[in-house]
Structure formats: structure tokens, C-alpha cells
Amino acid sequence: MLVFRLNSVSFARTLRDLNQLWLSEAMAAPIEDYALLSDLQTGPLVSRNGSVDWLCFPRFDSPSLFSALVGTEEHGRWLLAPSYPGAAVVDRHYVDSTFVLQTTWETVSGRVLVTDFMPVGFGRSSLLRRITGLDGTVEMHQQLIIRPGYATVLPWASRVRDHADPEAAILMAMAGPDAIALRGPHLPQAYAHGHEGNFAVSKGETVDFELTWFPSHSEVPTALDVDHALDQAVSYWARWGGHCRQDGAYGDAVKRSLLVLRALTHYETGGIVAAPTTSLPEDFGGPRNWDYRYCWLRDAALTLESMLTHGYETEALQWRNWLLRAIAGDPEGLQIMYGVGGERDLPERELGHLPGYRNSKPVRIGNAAVAQFQADVVGEVMVALERLRLAGGKEDHFSWALQRLLLGFVEKHIEDRDFGLWEMRGNAQYFTHSRVMMWAAFDSGIRAVRDHGMSGAAGHWEHLRERLRDEILREGFDSGLNSFTQTYGGGQTDAALLVLPQVGFLAYDDEHMLGTVARLEKELLTDGGLLLRYRTESGVDGLDPGEHPFLACSFWLVEQYARTGRKADATILMDKLVGFSNELGLLSEEYAVKEQRMAGNFPQAFSHLALVRAADAMHRVDRLSLAVHTGA
Template sequence: MDVDLALEATVDFWTRWGSHCRDEGTYGGAVKRSLLVLRALTHHETGGIVAAPTTSLPEDFGGPRNWDYRFCWLRDAALTLEVMLTHGYETEALQWRNWLLRALAGDPEDLQIMYGVGGERDLSERELLHLPGYEESRPVRIGNEAVSQFQADVVGEVMVALERLRLAGGKEDNFSWALQRTLLGFVEKHFDEKDFGLWEMRGEPQYFTHSRVMMWAAFDCGIRAVRQYGLPGDVELWEALRHRLREEVMAKGFDPNLNSFTQTYGGGQTDASLLVLPQVGFIAYNDQHMLGTVARLEDELLTDGDLLLRYRTESGLDGLEPGEHPFLACSFWLAEQYARTGRRADAQMLMDKLIGFANELGLLSEEYDAKEMRMAGNYPQAFSHLALVRAADAMHGVARLSLAVQTGDQRDPDSAGHG
């Protein structure tokens, strides 16, 4: 290799790629840096997007919450695709869709929540007991046990992302729409099953409210593909299942005594993942059910440093020892919620704080230890950067690429209509 030529070619590639991203607005520079990070987490040959390039950087220093994130979570990648599309990077979105088609080829019952960058399926977890870990944080892990979990939300994230691609002008072919129908068939078959949720709990499976809403979102996207794009599918069945999920979530996932959605059906705990409900159109950002939920999140999950925890680990629901630092994506979700409901001063204060945590390269990890003023967890983290872009877009008044923007939100009566 001629190092000088290689360096010149590398700089040229990234300069050209970044030049397509406008850095306008208060947080334009952070948005551009985050999009560059997300592109750098994308494998140049396969299009697979890894959650982070590291393993076992601890979420709780000295504790066991050390995971391997060097894989392609369907959820994280789908959310990355959404923000890429919002900023005009359709080529990367198509590359990821092609990766998805290859990775998911075969029996739909073999669907996994995550794969290797080349579509590898065997990601079994091992503990490397001979290694001391980062600052004595044991165990060091390679592979991830979550690969075998049923996480009911994942198909919803994928369907939402692929709908965004369709709205951006990406053409469905026989393979891509067939895949989406297969994914909806998977949700149908596992409709009544409990799952391990967005946060990959290692306790007992539950009916997580976020998961059930994402199942609703999966059918919601499928219905529009049939009704508005003329694609084939069992739309009457999907509409019935979507309606059933809406009724179920409002009856079992919302506690009127607490005036809040809850982490699980019938449970009293709250969860930052509930901030996703308006993001997928299940409910309006300013709906009273949602505003009550936000008030409870602020009351129960905000730390002294005004950062949002995922949930209270003391509940024991995740099957691990209590203790972790605030998950940065959750605080960005809260900033987005503030911005979308007119709480601009609160949104700006939180955004300034979060972006201030980035290092001199503009990179963010998974979590932040406000007491020690240091990053925690794997790094750099796709989830943190894609949530930053979403929140900044809300602050800048950028419309999400959604049906509401494209058609004036002419959904059928059973759909929430607040995308």
C-alpha cells in the first residue's frame, strides 16, 4: 500500500460524503458529525451497520454489565436508516436493505434480532475469564446471548424504516416486499407471546408496552403499503390485528391512576422507551396520555444531573444486579419530545448538556457517568448518535419523512394519525 495515496483517497471520500450533509441550525455541526459516525459504522462491502465497534466497555465500572456490540442489530440499523433518509442518504439505505434481504433469507422462524456484518448467525456469547476487563469490569464477553431472544419490537422498527425508504422513492421489488410480508407473518404467528423487550432483559419475558406498540406499527406500515401503494397482502387481517393491539395497549399498557403508560402490562414501573410511542404515530406528542407519561418519567427517571435513566434497575426485572448510568439516547428522546410539544427552552438546555458530553472528536458512548464526568459503555454508539440527529431535527423544525408529511396524514380512522 502507498500510504500517502491511501490517506489522500480516504480524506477525499469522507470529504465528498460529508459535503452532502448541510450543517445548518444550532446543532448542525453535531448532526453532521453523527451522520459521519453512522456511516463509519456501516460495513463498506456488505452494508451491515454495527451498534458499536467495541466489546465489554462497562456500563457500570467494576460491574457485570459488559456487552459485545460489534454486531448488526436490526433495530439499531433500522433507526440509523431512518435518520440517513431524512438527510438524503438513500444509497446507504438501499445498501442496508440489500444486506437485510441477504441476512434474513430462509425460514422466517429463524429470524434473529441481530447478525454479523456479513449476515453471520452464530453469535453465541462467551466469557473470557483470563482477561481483567476495563478497570476490572468482569466478565469480558465476546458474542451476545441476546441473539437468541424474542424481541417483539424489532419487526416494527424494520417495517417503519422500510416505509421511510418507500416514501423517499425507493422502489419495492419482488424480494423486498416479500420479505416484509414474511416479517408480518412472523408477528402474526407470535402475536400472543411475551418478549424480552427493547432493553434485552435477562429476566422473565413480559408484555412490554413498547414492544406491543411496535407490533402495532408493523401492521400500520403494512396496511398503508397495501392501501396506498397497491402491494399485495392480507390487509383485512392486519387491520384487525392493529385494532386489537391499540385496544389492548390502551387498556393494559396505560394506568389511569398513574396517568401514564407503563413499562409492562399491569406493572407500575415506567420506562424511557415509552417516548417512542409518538415517534411511530401511535399517539400524538401532545396527547394528554403522553404528557402524563412524560411527567412521570421526569419524576421517576430523571437523575440529579437531569439525565434520563432507561428504567429503575432496582426492580430486578432485567435479571441483573442494580446499577447503571443514564443511557444517552433516552435523554435525546426526551429532548425530541420537549421540542415537539413547544418546550423549546427545556429542549435546548438538555441538548446543550448532552452535546457537551461529546469528546474532542464529537463522539458519544452509550451512557454517561455524570458524577465522574466520563463516558460509559461501548463507544462510539450508533444509538446515541442517531437519537442526537432525531432530537436536533426536532429542534431545527425538520419534518420526519412520514406519511403525515407526504399526504396530509389521511389515515383510516383506526390509525392514530400522528406520525
């Protein structure tokens, strides 16, 4: 190993120049190197090297201002890091149970602390970055490239005077409906592609920057008091995290997962996005790249259950109200996903000008799965709302009436094939998991009438429930394989079958389930010990084969192990899965074991939801699935 001692300013400048060359060739960082920030409206990602590579203002599903995550730095980013190539991150963490990120950099000339956060509760869209000198003097480099509209627009940039402080300047960028203002004592200078510059920070010195989005027809918002905004952000997240009911060996992971779910929830609408990103690949270099910045009814329903289990009744009710608004109207218009505010029009299109994360094409916005019929969705919603009733949530004339309409929708489509939990892009089929969730929808309706005094045709629903149960056991179970199958009459298996006991269709230790688990272990477990969703080589999903293990599936297997007395197997797998989190406790959609890297959109709500369920099973936390496991 070569060690250089930088005793001269000239040599330091040479290294700085080399660093600028490195910066100009930088590509998106490994997915696990990113940190999530949140103001409960949007979720930017900050890389370990100090670059904000993804930012959508003002909402999760707004067009991005920074798109380097799915392109290069020319597609927009905000880099703030020491100018020396030898600079190293020696510590990176969230302040307690918050999304206030602190990164300690060490260079040959000193140390600095960078604090990145978003203000919560100020009714504005801002990203704040504070640099604090810890030792010596460190030269910092800043590069700001603003590209609104998913990097399709080059904004008009200029310096203007701050009306509130005539001695200060603001760097303004404007294009169409978007205006962005950067405040700070060392504004970067214009160059061919954006703005950049260097400045020094000495021990005891603090330098603050605020990047604010606002509608271009409005006045520039006044500057925030950064100290106050920081105190408020820390206080909010610490207070929210302090209400978390969690214990056991995985208590910290559960708490961070619940915090992630909260961070992905829009504070005004209550909509929960599946992830704050689009097109992070399930298979590097492949086409399985999807936009997850929308609200899936399935994900939100599972979030409701987790929030209730761990003491967040208010958030659960907020989601129910979002649901009622989103799906209100003719049940025939029911969608599997909606925009953050309940929007229905989410057409999918490809952004050909973006090269994709590590050249994984295409980059997509919108999601064509919005038009799919997925027969499991009403069941997911009905099971979650039953859980809410069990926790003391009260129905009103609107909420229960809407649920009755949903059950009518299920009955009307009881003979229809669907595209399944995994949003297959092949042909519609009878997916066993989907049929079970239709069963669960009627089961929840029956319980609402008989256990909670709601009005409804419980006897008729019971007939439909039993009809489905007999059908599923006849058509969805292969006695020769001693296993449930992915589809009726098909020979493939599917990790989604692990959900059957979770919703009470049968017991975790039922012989049908034990046989299914044995087959899943034989056919879907990878050499790395993780569970695939299904075999993509079968062609059932209409796409080229190839993807990495979907983490939620392995967490479901942990739950199955824990509920059937396989404690040692559950512990080994759970420890492995929790170990795939980055040092901030964040999980992606998938994990590439051989490459030892994350894959898929990040952070992924479904992965964190499944972690909470698995931990609850390990800790023997009682859930609705246990209360109804007899499959009555």
C-alpha cells in the same frame, strides 16, 4: 507548580526513563480520550496518549489483535508518543469531515504532529501513522505488542527483507490465520513482551509507519504510498460528508454523527455495527458488559431513517439489501442481530484471562441476546422500510414478499411475551413498547398496500392493528398513574415509552403521552438532569442494579420536548447532551454525570442516531413520525 527546564541531555534521559516506568504501568485511558479510525471494515481506537488499544482485523467482529482497552498493555497495543513524561497534547482533531486524526504534541525540545488514519478503498487492512516534525527535535517512543485471538496467542515475530525494497526490513508477526507486517524506517527492537524503541524526529522531517494485516497463507502486501493513501482517505470522507443535508444550531453534531454511522458500516456487506467495541462497562466494576460489534436490526433500521432524512439514499438501499440477505429464509429463524456479513451464530462466552476495562468483569464476546424474542424488531424494520418507500425507494418481488412474511411472523407471535427493547435477562413479559411496535408493523403494512399499491391483506392487518391498539390502551396504560407502564400490569415506567409518538401510535401532545412524560421526569430523571432507561432496582432485567443514564433516552426526551413546544427545556437538555461529546464529536452509550466521564461501548451508534433525531426535532425537520402522528 514546579517547572523544570531541561537544559541537559542527561536530565532528559532521566525523564525518559521515568516515562518508560509510567508506560509499563499504564491502564486503559478514559473512554472519552479515545478516537475512532475507520476503513469501513473495522474501527480501531486510539487514546489521547498515542496508544492504539483496540484493533480487530480484518472486520469489526474479528478477534482483536490489540486488547489493552479491556486489559493492560500486555494484552496488546501500539504506542507511539514522545518519550518525555512532560509531553502534552496541545491539539487533537479530525481533518475536516474525515476520520483522519491529527494530534499535536509539545515537549521541552520541540513539537511533532502525529497523523493516524486507515486507507479507504485499497482492499486491504492497514493502519498508518505519520510523524511530522514541527519544531526542534523530539524523541519518540514506540511500543508494539501484538496479541491475536483476544490476547490468547503469542505470535512468532521476525525481521524479513522487503522484496520490493531490499534495503528495507519488515517486522513480521504470525500466528495461525493471522499475519501482521510493520513497515517503517525505525522498526522497534524485541524485548521480553513485544517490541519497542526510540527515534528522533526533527523539524521538517516525516516518518511513516504502516501496520498491515493479511492472511498468513498469503504473500506480504506491497507497501502503500502513504501520501496517496492519505489523499484518498481525506477525499473519500470529505466527499461523503459533503453530501450531508444539515443545518441549524446542531448541524456540526448531526454531520459528525452521520459520519460515525457511516464509519460503523461495512462497505461491502452494508451491515452496521452497534459499536466497534465489546465490554466497555455500563457500570464501572459491574457485570453489565456486552459485545456490541454486531448488526442489530433495530439500530440499522433507525440508521436507514436518518440516512434518508439527510440525503444518503444509496446507503439506505445498501442497508435494505443487507437486511434482505440476512433475514432471508423461514421467518421463524428471525434474529434481532446478525454478524457483519449476516452470520447467525453469535454465541456468548466470557474471556476470563482479560481483567476488563478498569477491572470491569466479565469481558464478553458474542451476545446471548441473539436468541431472545424481542417483539419490537419487526416493527422497527417495517417502519424504516415505509420511510424508504416514502422517499421513493422501489420494492421488488423479493423485498415486499419478505415483508409480508414478517407480518405473518408478527401475527403468529401476537400472544407471546418478549424480552423487550433493553434485552432483559429476566422473565419474558408483555412490554408496552414492544406491543406498540407490533402495532406499527401492521400499520406500515397497511400503508404499503393503500398508499403504495402493494398487494396484501390490508383489511386483516387493520383488524389486528386495532386489536393491539385497544389492548395497549387498556393494559399498558395505568389511569391511576396517568401514565403508560413498562409492562402490562406493572407499576414501573420506561424511557422506551417516548418512542410511542415517534412511530405514530398517538400524538406527541396526546394527554396519555403528556402524563407519561410527567411520570418519567419524576421517576427517571437523575440529579444531573439525564433520563435513566428504567429503575434497575426493580430486578426486571435479571441483573444486579446499577447503571448510568443511557444517552439515547435523554435525546428522545429532547425530541418529545421539541415536538410539544417546550423549546427552552429541549434546548437546555440538548446543549447538555451535545456537550458530553468529546472534542472529536464522539458519544458513548452512557454518561456518568457525577464522575464526568463516558460509560458503555464507544462510539455508540444508538446515541448518535438519537442525537440526529433530536436535532431534527429541534430544527423542525419533517419525518415519518410526523406524517403518521395521528395514529390512524
